[in-house]
Amino acid sequence: MKSLSARQIAEMVKGEVLGNPEQTVERVSSLKDAGADCCSFVGNKKYEHLLAATAAGIVLICRDLADQPLNNRTFIVCQNCDLAFGKVIEYFAMPRPASPVGVHPSAVVHPGVKLGKNVSIGPCAVLEEGVEVGDDTVIGAGCYIGNDVKIGAGCRLWPNVTVNYRCIVGNKVILNSGVVIGCDGFGFLPTAEGIVKVSQTGIVQIDDDVEIGANSTVDRARFGKTWIKRNVKIDNLVMVAHNVVVGQSCILVAQCGIAGSAELEQGVIIAAQAGVNGHITVGAGTQLAGTSSLAKSCPPNSIMLGTPAEPQREFMSRYTTPKKVERLKEKVAELEKKIAELEKK
Secondary structure (H helix, E strand, O other), rough: OEEEEEEHHHHOOOOEEEOOOEEEEEOOOOOOOOOOOOOEEOOHHHHHHHHHOOOOOOEEHHHHHOOOOOOEEEEEEEEOHHHHHHHHHHHHHOOOOOOOEEEEOEEEOOOOOOOOOOOOEEEOOOEEEOOEEEOHHHHOOEEEEEOOOOEEOOOOOOOOOOEEOOOEEEOOOOOOOOOOOEOOOOEEEEEEEEEEEEOOEEEEOOOOOOEEEEOOEOOOOOOOOOOOOOEEOOOOEEOOOOEEEEEEEEOOOOOOEEEOEEEEEEOEEEEEOOEEEEOOEEEEOEEEHHHHOOOOOOOOOOOOOOOOEEEHHHHHHHHHHHHHHHHHHHHHHHHHHHHHHHHHH
């Protein structure tokens, strides 16, 4: 069984031990469920009440909690508790099952497919003509890879991923189960004869180090490309429409949606269930709050809230105005009462 001492953990996470440096743990746990053989963490002072009640043998804490009584426990003060605890979790985690190198007998692989070294093709996967797959890439069971798709090295496609024809996937990309890359964008025109489908002739390009969560979709461009740039992280159930450009290191959280031809510049964060209108630009470093709806372009480093979304200062001013008006009405009523009493005298 694996174990770690407080001294070893502190070296691993570059933290400072408070208490017994030889205290050992054998697993990780939440504060609530932890025993003396567990390591846990508290990354925010507002959770200090949980720290007081936990039985964890070692707790990673933020510097704001360094003055807490030890009570026979050992603390490790960390600069970033979340990141540090992640390293401890990785140490104790069971290894993921390895994917066997080679092509499973039930997979359907066109003779013209080009496979790199150490590629794994899982059961019932389909790779069409013209596909190219880079070294050390794993394509899971039931995946469909369309004609002329190019997938880079070191990628992981979990079971039941679809990458449609001519799309491009870079290196070290992770596509979780149910992801669909390159389905037709939503292009329709109402006419006197009915609704007419507009051809979607472009592709999707996904650059290096991107991860896309389960059941998310990235639509094929009407022309040109829908582009997910390097190091973008997309959560589950996210919709990216045709001709969208998602800039480097953006984060798209669960159930958000980006409408056609919108551009997200570098480092944008779109929170859960938020929506971005089509044909607008979201400035670099902007944060859009959960359930908000961004209708117009915004400058870099904006914090946008509400529906339609507006800058944080304006939103808070409008949000607090009704309460201020109610207090003002109460004050006016009080003054009117005092005036009436003075008039009677």
